[in-house]
Amino acid sequence: MSEPKSTIGAGVGGINSSFAGNRFFTAEEDNLTLLGQNLSRLGTPYPKLVPKGSGIVDVVNTMIWKNYGSTEEVPVLYITERELKYGTWTANLLQVLSQLNNLASGQNLDSYLALYSAEKTGFSYFLPYLAGNDTNLRNISNTWNRANGLGDLVKSFGGSKGNSADIVGAAIGVVAGTVSPGIGYEETYQFGQTQLQELTITFPLYNTIDQDAAFQHYSFVQLFTFQNLKTRTSLLTFIPPKIYTVDTFSQGGIYMAAAYVSNFKVDSIGTTRRMRDFSSFGPSEILIPEAYRVSITFTDLVSQSSNMFAGTMGGTKIEVTQDVSDFIRNATSGAAGQFSTGNFQNIANINRNPATAGPGQVLSTQAAQGGATVSLSNNNPVSFGLNP
Numbered sequence: 001m002s003e004p005k006s007t008i009g010a011g012v013g014g015i016n017s018s019f020a021g022n023r024f025f026t027a028e029e030d031n032l033t034l035l036g037q038n039l040s041r042l043g044t045p046y047p048k049l050v051p052k053g054s055g056i057v058d059v060v061n062t063m064i065w066k067n068y069g070s071t072e073e074v075p076v077l078y079i080t081e082r083e084l085k086y087g088t089w090t091a092n093l094l095q096v097l098s099q100l101n102n103l104a105s106g107q108n109l110d111s112y113l114a115l116y117s118a119e120k121t122g123f124s125y126f127l128p129y130l131a132g133n134d135t136n137l138r139n140i141s142n143t144w145n146r147a148n149g150l151g152d153l154v155k156s157f158g159g160s161k162g163n164s165a166d167i168v169g170a171a172i173g174v175v176a177g178t179v180s181p182g183i184g185y186e187e188t189y190q191f192g193q194t195q196l197q198e199l200t201i202t203f204p205l206y207n208t209i210d211q212d213a214a215f216q217h218y219s220f221v222q223l224f225t226f227q228n229l230k231t232r233t234s235l236l237t238f239i240p241p242k243i244y245t246v247d248t249f250s251q252g253g254i255y256m257a258a259a260y261v262s263n264f265k266v267d268s269i270g271t272t273r274r275m276r277d278f279s280s281f282g283p284s285e286i287l288i289p290e291a292y293r294v295s296i297t298f299t300d301l302v303s304q305s306s307n308m309f310a311g312t313m314g315g316t317k318i319e320v321t322q323d324v325s326d327f328i329r330n331a332t333s334g335a336a337g338q339f340s341t342g343n344f345q346n347i348a349n350i351n352r353n354p355a356t357a358g359p360g361q362v363l364s365t366q367a368a369q370g371g372a373t374v375s376l377s378n379n380n381p382v383s384f385g386l387n388p
Helices: 007-018 088-104 150-156 164-177 211-227 306-313 325-331
Strands: 025-030 046-051 056-058 076-084 116-128 142-147 188-194 198-206 243-247 255-275 286-300 364-368 371-375 381-384
Touching: 007 025, 046 116, 046 211, 116 198, 116 211, 198 211, 198 255, 211 255, 211 286, 255 306
Parallel strands: 056 116
Antiparallel strands: 025 046, 076 116, 076 243, 142 188, 198 286, 243 255, 255 286, 364 371, 371 381
């Protein structure tokens, strides 16, 4: 097989040569695509890391992060990595069509939908969760906002004509003031939101005990760094850093349905040296400290709710990520229609007999050239354009 001629293609070969001895990944050249259509002319080939073997990066059991003692009772974070595939507009549109499909077929609607269109990269990480003294295990911060109350209702009596609202309010005040020295309305509030949850884990990786382990530590740090940087695919487009599902698979533990890495920090412990002793693993020279101190902060992409928290209590775990590629492929091929550049045809075609469908029931959904039409009844079409 000939070496790729592009600059980045050559870089892919360089990555594979430098990391020949790592157990986690290999590099491939990729191009900008849309629904299986190669759009390489619109961008430049870019490097993509793909898993070797199972794709599991098991820090807990295969790396040196402890000095002595059993780690059997140390909690483990099981991290599943995903890559965003489509923009939010496309993902939301497809989810609406999917939910209309559920409604038409008599299925329940999803309370959360699949908020993020993402497919698994093949990488997953087993990380030690060293929750010690004073580690924050729960932190709920809610906000409530002022709602319209009785005072606003009184003001609304006057509409938009003159100061009649003030007159009404004054009249009520006079009456109330005859029986009480203080008058006024109590404000009411409505729930706003729960702040996004953050989880920070920190663990060491010791590089002076075993050479092979030290190179795997180095490879893990490089891999996780690479996956959490954006990848530019053209002058105007890029793939965001990866997103993650975080789970301890233990009751009373942690479940984050979708999270991103808001901070990834690797500190040097001891002296950092320029080492040439790793040539048998691929690189002629690397910079490596006596030990790494790795710190990762995961931040929710969806605020916590009791529905999600139930997953840590033995209940069903809410999923908010879904790979919609299959949905698109199924909807845009064969009898259901086909895809051509700049045009969706028959993304969904859900039919019910108009003679038997009741009011408000879905009769059909269709995405055709220039737009999509969703008919909730024969005389109540809802249209939204896909293409000008």
